[in-house]
Each structure stands twice: as structure tokens, then as C-alpha cells.
Amino acid sequence: MQSPRIDRRFCRFLTGGAIALCVVALPGASQAAVDAALLPHNLSPWGMFVGADIVVRAVMVGLAVASLATWTVWLSKSIELRRATRQARQRLTLLETDTTLAQVADNSGEARDAVAQLVQSAAREATLSAWQLDDDFKQRVALRLERVEAAMSRRIARGTGVLATIGAVAPFVGLFGTVWGIMNAFIGISEAHTTNLAVVAPGIAEALLATALGLVAAIPAVVIYNVLVRQIGAYRALLGDASAQVLLLVSRESSRPQHGRVRAAE
Numbered sequence: 001m002q003s004p005r006i007d008r009r010f011c012r013f014l015t016g017g018a019i020a021l022c023v024v025a026l027p028g029a030s031q032a033a034v035d036a037a038l039l040p041h042n043l044s045p046w047g048m049f050v051g052a053d054i055v056v057r058a059v060m061v062g063l064a065v066a067s068l069a070t071w072t073v074w075l076s077k078s079i080e081l082r083r084a085t086r087q088a089r090q091r092l093t094l095l096e097t098d099t100t101l102a103q104v105a106d107n108s109g110e111a112r113d114a115v116a117q118l119v120q121s122a123a124r125e126a127t128l129s130a131w132q133l134d135d136d137f138k139q140r141v142a143l144r145l146e147r148v149e150a151a152m153s154r155r156i157a158r159g160t161g162v163l164a165t166i167g168a169v170a171p172f173v174g175l176f177g178t179v180w181g182i183m184n185a186f187i188g189i190s191e192a193h194t195t196n197l198a199v200v201a202p203g204i205a206e207a208l209l210a211t212a213l214g215l216v217a218a219i220p221a222v223v224i225y226n227v228l229v230r231q232i233g234a235y236r237a238l239l240g241d242a243s244a245q246v247l248l249l250v251s252r253e254s255s256r257p258q259h260g261r262v263r264a265a266e
Helices: 003-011 017-025 031-038 045-049 054-095 101-108 113-130 135-154 160-192 197-255 256-266
Strands: none
Touching: 003 113, 031 160, 045 256, 054 113, 054 135, 054 160, 101 113, 101 197, 113 135, 113 197, 135 197
16 A cells, blocks of 8 residues: 555656656556657657657758758859959950950969950960961960860859759758658657657658758759859850950961061060
8 A cells, every 4th residue: 555655755756758757657547648648749850850760860861961061162163253244344445446366365374263264275276276277276365265165164163063962862862861750750659659749740840851851952952053063054155255255366467467466576
């Protein structure tokens, strides 16, 4: 007759999961008391993260890192594209004036922007060809410009592949975390011998948090990728215009008298 009272006094000193076990062991303990003991006390996003399984937590951390990488790429590429586009437009305006290839090459100096490299490549070919601006020279210049334009396009697009990968993979990574978390939730249900929704819900909420983070990482990545692709396309169009202007300079140089070309080269 004294055993239940001793057990109840002992249970007052227990906390956490031990309370639930002790309540189940007591005679007349209700199922609601068991469910209340099993419930977590913090259902905030941080609390669900801390209470989640190690695999689900690893998935959440990976998705958070992917989201950080997305915004880092957006910031860096936006600054790079804005600067490169401004420089390309300035040099394209110079190419459209009445000037010569040698003068444009001198103005570009040691600059490393894309249009300056187009001009320097054409001037380099003219020097190697001893300023013999025939049809073969035009073909060689066109080949050089094509290679430089392709190299500059690859350089400006560097890093956008990360956004495409995150946008495609992040939802599936989040879904994996959700499936794993729900599987653990059902295992916990079977071990607790209860089907009360109040006990089941926290584990499922922790699992669904992984899917939410996957969408948070994927949706901005897709939107930013599409925006950058459009901006890179506009930049490539500027490079195409610059290549056409360089070829026009070469064509005008070939139609000038030979002494004029030699004097411009000097």
C-alpha cells in the first residue's frame, strides 16, 4: 500500500523524459499526462532545429549554407556585371567615333576589360602582320575577336552554375530531410504507444522545416540565376557590338592609303 506514495514522491525529483516514464508507471496515470510529458517545450524554428535528428540537422545546415552562397554569388556577380557593362559602354562609345585602330589601342593601354582586350588583340594581329591589312588579315582578326569574346563571356558567367545547381537540388535535399524526419517521427510513435496528434505533430513539424528551408534556398537561387542570365546576355550583346566596331575599324584601315596606315602605326 505504501509503494505508490513512495513512487509519487520520487517522481517529483525527475525531469524531462524520466517524468513520462514515471507517470506511465504510476497506477491511474492518464494518457493525457503521458502526452504532455512527451511534448517538447520549444516549438520555434530554432527549437525544432535543436530537437531534430542529426541527419535532419545536417540537411538544414547544408541548405542554410547553400542559401548564403546564393546571396553571395548574387552580390558579387551584380557588382562585377555593373562594372563590366559600364566599361564596355564607355569603350564602345569611343569605338564609334572617327578614330583609327592604333589610336584606340593606345587609349586602351594596359586595361584588362573585355573591349580593351578585343582592341588589343586586333592591334596585336596588325603588328604581327606588319600592317598588311588584306582579306586574310580580316579573317585572322575576326578569329581572334571571336576567341576573346568567348573567353570574356565564360569569365563573366563564372559562378552562375552554382545558382543553377542550388535551384535544382535544394528542394530534393529538403525533401530527403523531411522523409527522414517523418520516418523517425513514426518510429517515435510506435515506441511511445500513442497516436495523440499533439505528440506526433512536433516530430512532423521538425521534418517539414527541412522542406521549408529547401524552398527558401531554391526559390531565390532560381530567380537570381534567371536575372543574371539576362544581364549576362545583355553584356554579351555589348561585346558583339564591340567586335563589330573593331572589324569596322579594320575595314576602314584597309581602305586607307598605305602611308596613312604606317603613320598611324607609328
